[in-house]
Amino acid sequence: MTHGKLHGTGMNPLTAKERERFDFAVIANWIAAGEHVLDLGCGDGRLLRYLNENKGITGYGVEIDDNSVLGCIRNGIDVIQIDIEGGLSGFEDKSFSHAIISQALQAMHSTERILGEMLRVAGEAIVSFPNFAYRVNREAIAAGHMPVSEDLPYEWYDTPNVRFFTIVDFEALCDKLGIEILERLAFDVFGQPVTDDPNLNGSLAFYRLARKA
């Protein structure tokens, strides 16, 4: 699909910049002022910077990519260059209020380990990911193509994503891993919250997670 107007709705999908701000605002809403947070797959550290500027948080980002690490250093973000596929050994139990993985879980192989580690080192986890079962993605598959959409913007041959999953799939995994879903938000590509069948109508999902008591 193109990035223009959708299905005669007269609405424009959020631009990449608006989308980023929107994602950050959703996450910031779940973070209390002054928290100590860990951002996994933190890119060039812009989420941490946003949370620092808007919520006064402290914390660290974790990245493996050289250019992203450089970006963090340039942005004055405390970044730890390690591969989280191997877990978070060395990070102490419950040393963060929140561990965040913002649209990066789908690019990791060791999904279960990472979710488990996030809830070991932090009291709560915040996870956001593109919903593969979003209507537009389903239509692409039905038409015989791998989906390329607002939240899955890559062609199949150059995507960094390695795990393709849906809201329903993710919730089943949480259940299997003994993870409690404290809150879930789903949004369409216009940034509007979706409550009606989010697995079909939600393009991007956000979760606030904790260990089941």
Place this chain on the structure above:
Amino acid sequence: MSLKNSVGLVAPQRFCHNAPLTLKGGGCLPSFELVYETYGTLNASRSNAVLVCHALSGSHHVAGIHADNPGNVGWWDNLVGPGKPLDTRKFFVIGVNNLGGCYGSTGPLSLNPETGKRYGADFPLITVEDWVAAQSKLADHLGIDTWAAIIGGSLGGMQAIEWSLQFPERIRHAVAIASAPKLSAQNIAFNEVARQAILSDPEFHGGHYADHGVVPTRGLRLARMIGHITYLSDDQMDEKFGRQLRNGEHSFSFGVDFEIESYLRHQGDKFAGFFDANTYLLTTKALDYFDPAYAYDGNLAAALARAKASFLVASFTTDWRFSPARSREIVFALMHNRRRVAYAEIDCDAGHDSFLLDDPHYHAALRAYLENIKV
């Protein structure tokens, strides 16, 4: 060498401290001298000073060239200069030869004022803590209350860490590259073999070889050969030398057959020609003893609690002497204390020696970090 982006001609300077310095090991130096070089200009607010700490065989000659020996380029010239990652247009950079060194600072080659003869083996054992204490006297002398940054690789990184502990208020940024919070048993083992090579050289004479007019070159040479094996990675050694033959055929003798043998002999000979054996011994001991967590039941996080500096820690994937895991220990101990720390794990095939090279990601990370330091 190309003088492009070079600090150009530099001349060593000398600082005399005419008061006693009590050493951690119990000894006391009635006075001492340090040779140092400076690059760039100290700004009016004295906020742009950066100390570069050297490793085992390094010196105060960090960058540029000397007029009387233009071939002797500073050991970290690829890092320090105008427009280089440690930019001398912004920073006032100081290189210092450590106490106990053999490049002109007070050390085993100096005259012992009590005997009028060279100290030799009577020079007291010096620790990383003592180096830092001596460097602080130089900082006082230069009017530097607070370093913008202290940077070092390997043993130099340990000095940066030690500064953050001994003088938490006097260092804003610590840059520890290819370093470790303490030596492992294997590290100490290699040091001990190197020391034994020197100590068992018949020309060592209990450390008073100078009185006999000889130098334990065979021991020093062996020590350096062992050291060089640990500075390179297995892969890089294979890539650089493999099983290449010096003369194209097997000689079936104990002469030099393989290029790696030739390389090690060359490095050993070169080193034994200028480095002092007593300095080598005491420097390896300083390495062995360094362990800030020792006084905290091995708890590094507790030891680093008093550090206030922001840190950049960097390691190299193929460094097996001070592996990335050792750098991560520092990082996690700082994280425990919620200190500011950035950690770059650099994919470079050159082993421990990588810190002296100019891998693009490595230098880019240093440049980015140093550029953000306010002066």
